[in-house]
Amino acid sequence: MTSAVRLDSSAQQTMSTDLPPSLLDAKSVDLSHGNTMALACVADSVVTLTDEAQLDSFMASYANNPEHQPSLFVLSGGSNVLLPAQLEATVLQPQMRGITMTAQTERYVDIEVMAGENWHDFVVYSVEQGWYGLENLALIPGLTGAAPVQNIGAYGVQLEDCLQYVRAYHLPTQTWHRLSLTDCQFGYRDSVFKRTPNTWLISRVGFRLHTDASKILASYGDVQTVAQRYAEQKNRLQPTPADVMQAIIDIRQQKLPDPKQLPNCGSFFQNPIISQAQFATLQQTYPTIVGYPIPDATVKVAAGWLIEQAGLKGGGIVPIVTHQQQALVLTNHSPYQATQDDVATAQYYIAAHVYEKFAIQLSREPVWINADGSIGYDEHVV
Ligand SMILES: Cc1cc2nc3c(=O)[nH]c(=O)nc-3n(C[C@H](O)[C@H](O)[C@H](O)COP(=O)(O)OP(=O)(O)OC[C@H]3O[C@@H](n4cnc5c(N)ncnc54)[C@H](O)[C@@H]3O)c2cc1C
Structure with a gap:
């Protein structure tokens, strides 16, 4: 079964290859608002990718122009990078959007998420749909395409626990690949993407999420206490995944400064x-x-x-x-x-x-x- 759950118009996979020059080459772009540390940074050029075909098109013209091949750098939400004042590279910004259900059984759903989806918004959306497993990773900043890079983790859960595959473009050979969980070589805050930087551009991430609301992991730190309080307020004996997610959001908001207030x-x-x-x-x-x-x-x-x-x-x-x-x-x-x-x-x-x-x-x-x-x-x- 394949059903589009929420698909932004920008995520329609058009096969357009004639891109306006402005899209392909925005020159001298100020990225100081594009990193959560708010460091001053001007990049030579930025290419915004709203569908996969745009990457094919950009890389074809890049390969055909050996005289002018600036280094390439992939940037998403900018929450895990320390950018230089002058970034002499072409920045590729994956902003493809869309969330698609690709399979459904009584016990689980398979969901494919495009790289440009905001990670936290996707976690909230999945819990609202009754798809569980990612609730402990709520409020981690950044976009979904960057999440596999350091195998994001928090409160006893890592991305690899729910990830099935990654669709990614191999920049050196200009080819698309589907990488299995094993291919991603995940470790603690580590992956093949992190170990070979600027080699892969991740465009989609596939997850298997379960539908059993009684399976929660709330034994970490204060999560159990806060989640239980939420459950009791709603006259429930046990916390639900939504209670756990809300507890984690609360705890993180108390502990960590919001980059929007204090970079x-x-x-x-x-x-x-x-x-x-x-x-x-x-x-x-x-x-x-x-x-x-x-x-x-x-x-x-x-x-x-x-x-x-x-x-x-x-x-x-x-x-x-x-x-x-x-x-x-x-x-x-x-x-x-x-x-x-x-x-x-x-x-x-x-x-x-x-x-x-x-x-x-x-x-x-x-x-x-x-x-x-x-x-x-x-x-x-x-
Ligand atoms: C307040 C705060 C709290 C945080 N808490 C946690 C936490 O609890 N756990 C945790 O694991 N991390 C945490 N982080 C770190 C960060 O949010 C994650 O690493 C996040 O996944 C980075 O996403 P991003 O979109 O901002 O990536 P960016 O910072 O833009 O990029 C990070 C790296 O990934 C590469 N990259 C980005 N997108 C792609 C792509 N589509 N394809 C290939 N490579 C790509 C970039 O080249 C770069 O090397 C936190 C950060 C902040 C600011």
């Missing part, structure tokens, strides 16, 4: 993994150190705790400072003017203090984009 890109540092021996030594000096043992005999340490104990809650180098309530989040107090260099200065300062106190190295979570659109690795983090 940020979520958790800035990854929780570092250290040996059990180092953790035991640290525990002697810092009995309250927060760590989670991992089966491979290492310990994941809460980076937010380390930053706070280094005296840097609310600290950093102005205008980039850690959030007053959540030290793991770096915020930009000079929106649209602060640059990637300001972020580098602040992150180096914070990481150096943490290293000096605990001898633990911090690594960055958001993706550092070089001026040519390539990915920069941890060169600025101690």
